[in-house]
Amino acid sequence: MVNGSNFQIEQQCPQCGAPIILDEADRILSCKFCRTRVYLAAEDIFRFYIPPAEGLSETIYFIPYWRIKGLSYTIKEKDMNRERQNSLFSYSISSTIRTIDISNKYFDINFLSLDSKLLPHSLGLRPQAMKLKFVGSNESEGKFLKFSPTLRDNFINDYQTRTGGIHKEIFIGETASVIYSPVYCANNRVYDALLKKPLDLQKRDVEIEQTLISATDEKWHVEFLPLLCPDCGADLPGEKDALIVFCDNCHTAWNPSNKNFIRVKYCAWREAKDDNITYLPFWQLKVKIAGFPLETYADLIKVANLPKAPSDKWTETPFYFFAPAFKLNPALFLRWCRQLTSAPPPNDLIADFPVKKIHPVTLPVNEALESSLLTLVSLTADKRNLAELLPSLNFTLEDSSLVLHPFKVSTGELVHTKLGFPMDMNALNMGTYL
Ligand SMILES: [Zn+2]
Ligand SMILES: [Zn+2]
Numbered sequence: 001m002v003n004g005s006n007f008q009i010e011q012q013c014p015q016c017g018a019p020i021i022l023d024e025a026d027r028i029l030s031c032k033f034c035r036t037r038v039y040l041a042a043e044d045i046f047r048f049y050i051p052p053a054e055g056l057s058e059t060i061y062f063i064p065y066w067r068i069k070g071l072s073y074t075i076k077e078k079d080m081n082r083e084r085q086n087s088l089f090s091y092s093i094s095s096t097i098r099t100i101d102i103s104n105k106y107f108d109i110n111f112l113s114l115d116s117k118l119l120p121h122s123l124g125l126r127p128q129a130m131k132l133k134f135v136g137s138n139e140s141e142g143k144f145l146k147f148s149p150t151l152r153d154n155f156i157n158d159y160q161t162r163t164g165g166i167h168k169e170i171f172i173g174e175t176a177s178v179i180y181s182p183v184y185c186a187n188n189r190v191y192d193a194l195l196k197k198p199l200d201l202q203k204r205d206v207e208i209e210q211t212l213i214s215a216t217d218e219k220w221h222v223e224f225l226p227l228l229c230p231d232c233g234a235d236l237p238g239e240k241d242a243l244i245v246f247c248d249n250c251h252t253a254w255n256p257s258n259k260n261f262i263r264v265k266y267c268a269w270r271e272a273k274d275d276n277i278t279y280l281p282f283w284q285l286k287v288k289i290a291g292f293p294l295e296t297y298a299d300l301i302k303v304a305n306l307p308k309a310p311s312d313k314w315t316e317t318p319f320y321f322f323a324p325a326f327k328l329n330p331a332l333f334l335r336w337c338r339q340l341t342s343a344p345p346p347n348d349l350i351a352d353f354p355v356k357k358i359h360p361v362t363l364p365v366n367e368a369l370e371s372s373l374l375t376l377v378s379l380t381a382d383k384r385n386l387a388e389l390l391p392s393l394n395f396t397l398e399d400s401s402l403v404l405h406p407f408k409v410s411t412g413e414l415v416h417t418k419l420g421f422p423m424d425m426n427a428l429n430m431g432t433y434l
Contacts, residue, residue, distance in 0.1 A: 007024050007131075007132055008022065008131050009021070009131065009133065011029065011133070011222075012137070014036065014038060014224045015031060015036040018034070022240075023241070024048075026040070027040050027240070027241060027242060028241075028245075038224040038226060038227060039227055039256045041223040041256055041258065041259045042259075043259055045177055046134070047064075047134070048134060048177060049062050049180035049182070050181050050182060050194060051130070051131075051141075058185065060143070060184050061143050061185075062135075062144040062145060062181065063114060063119055063180060063181050063182075064148075064179075064180055065110045065112055065180070066110060066111055066113045066151070066177075067110045067175065067177050068156075068173060069108045069109070069173070070106075070172050071105075071107065071174070071333055072330070073103070074103045074105075074167070074168070074170075075101075075102055075167070075373075075374070075377055075390070076100070077100055099383050100377060102378055104334065106329070110122050110123045110179065113147035113148050113151050113152065115151070118208055119199070119201075123179060126181070135180060135218065142182065143215075143217055145180075145212070145215040145217070145218060146218045170373060172371060173367050174327055185205070185212070188205055190205045190208050190212075229250060229254070230254065232250040232252075234250070241360055241362050242362070243255065243257060243362060243364055244264055244360075246355065248354060251354055264402060266281075266351070266402035266404065267350060268349065268406075269348070269403065270350055270406070277357065278359060278406075279358045279406055279407070280324070281324075281405075282323065282340060282404075283322065283323045283363075283365050283401075283402060283403075285323065285372060286399035287369070287372050287395050287396065288396045289372075289393055289395055290396070291389075294319055294376070295318070296316065296317055297314045298314035299319055305382070308344075314344075318345075320341070321337070321341050321376075322336075322340035322341045323337045323369075324363065325361045325362070326360065326362045326363055326428070327363060329427055334378060336423075337375040337378075342379055355404055365397070369397050373393065376393075377390070407423060409425075413425060
């Protein structure tokens, strides 16, 4: 199993040209020779390519493949048979209760992003063994074929609605990128440019060659953004895989991923004694659910049948979904969504706070949003009517911010200092899904 293993990317330092090896999930490039630190940004998604074998003089065509990785949850309707024996009259009553079950798995897949039945439909395991490069890092490398975003959407849609109705897949993507695999044409055959072996195209090589020649080019290159705070100009620190960077100087947070820095709201649930506190980031999501009353915490108490007395305070407390803003295995991820969403929201959050140790944000907000339906299903106490309700529920994100929660190390675990929930430290080490 190579689940969770990331591939590596070879990239030169944009300042001094030194060779640097990046991990697929890295967003910050730091050069140890010239100390340059830049943020790697893309307008939409990252594009990498597998370098062809050396010494080929033919034109290289790069075939696009989607690479998608993340958490996957299946919401399924399940029959629960209840048999009741009545000993006095000696007959049994069998009743079926329909309930809802959520199962999860880790998801790591790649598939061809061209409308062709003949080209290999997946990359196989090659990327893990190879060092990839960013598309655009070498202009003369060959022709990169434009990929099809609709194929990805179709794939996700097919995946999400299997049978319609209740059987539903929720997919929380951690990585979506395009990987290009090289081929070339010679002697009326199409060759794999890495192995220098002909592809098995069922004698339709010439047809494929025509497709390659007439296909549209993909022009793209990665952007290097200087890691300077747009507000105060200070250097922005951050772990290499951080999607969001925090300014120590003016206490702001920024999302540079779409080529410019977008401000991200954040606040912290501050622990008075700050020594040895690590703050873990969670997305706080204000979500509008069409046709489902979940506006206040009092609504949640009712829906989830929480052991809390209804009070005026709860009817005035807005309801938020919470989800980890970092990678976790599927079972833990959902458990944290549930735990924090059902806990009464803290009322002593502070915004202007110089947080020292922050675990990097590695899950974007739009992916965290996908967890709302799961959290709702998982928290709903009476699941009987959910089956009919689910297909029509519509979630709209109205507002989001990061909330930093305080954790303290205690015997191999991080423990939430306010709520007492433990977080397994191994689960936090990213990329380990074993
Ligand atoms: Zn350098
Ligand atoms: Zn600043």
